[in-house]
Amino acid sequence: MRTPALGLGTMGMSEVYGPADRGESIATVHAALDAGVIVIDTGDFYGMGHNELLLAEALRGRPRESYRLSVKFGQLRGPGRVFGGMDGRPEAVRNFLAYSLTRLGVDHIDVYRPARLDPAVPIEETVGAIKEMVDAGHVREIGLSEVTAETVRRAHAVHPIADLQIEFSLLSRAVEAEILPTLRELGIAMTAYGVLGRGLLSGRWRAGQPTAPGDMRGMSPRFADGNVQHNLALVEDLRRVADAKGCTVAQLAIAWVAAQGTDILPLVGARSRERLSEALAALEVRLDAADLAEIEKAAPVGAARGDRYPAAFMSNLGTDS
Helix, strand or coil, rough: CCCCEEECHHHHHCEECCCHHHHHEEEHHHHHCCCCCCCCEEEECCCCHHHHHHHHHHHCCCHHHCEEEEEEEEEEEEEHEEEEEECHHHHHHHHHHHHHHHHCCCEEEEEEEEEECCCCCHHHHHHHHHHHHEEEEEECEEEECCHHHHHHHHHHHHEEEEEEEECECCCCCCCCCCCCHHHHCCCEEEEEECCCCHHHCCCCCCCCCCCCCCCCHHCCCHHHHHHHHHHHHHHHHHHHHHHHHEEEEEEEEHHHHHCCCEEEEECCCCHHHHHHHHHHHHHHHCCCCCHHHHHHHHHCCCCCCCCCCCCHHHHHCCCCC
């Protein structure tokens, strides 16, 4: 079986997009593994540990070598699930890792990465602490998430970085300017999250669509009135390209990310087997130069309106758009 060049992001199975069905979430993980998906991405703070416990149940009985766990750490939470900054101190790294290994029921994490940069702790100290865990056998590789090209270089000087996880889609292309060239210069891969723009590029979102309690899109600038209409107009332009290719808008968006290089792994946040099936089929969509030119015309760089996160979260991202 050909291994799908796709990873499964599991955050939405625990929070941020409203209630999820536990049974369907586990069935979706099983379906992904059965289809040959290897990379499963989570965060120790997703649902306050709920996501890791969910994955432990879903992965039980599966050979450990049949999947790769990518785990983000360091994001602090408080009662009410409020966010409280980052902790990248070496002693915190060891503490977070111990909890993740226990919740997941595994003896090692394949790729371990700080969720964001802790402005109070040099990245060299954080990466140095993870390196100790690599040397001890608890972690296989070190990753980063949402950091600048400069931070990537500093981290890579301490220990080889396996990949950078960062938002990249037809609506979020700021990485193309400096970050992606830096990764390729250093031989570092990229895991692209948000490839469907949190649903904007699914082809199913509608202006004025209500959000469920706990759905972060209710606070997202790109979904705000005025911005969402503009962004959905871009989606309709993409729909015409998708129709000509005989695929859905979502499949076109995933195929576009996959076409940007074999060093880029699209991460899809499917919460159901139906959405996973649609995403996997995107890997059969072949885009030639003419297709890519039409897509560029429909959604050029910088065409999206509104920041990708609320203002309070923008300062700790790898790119400002």
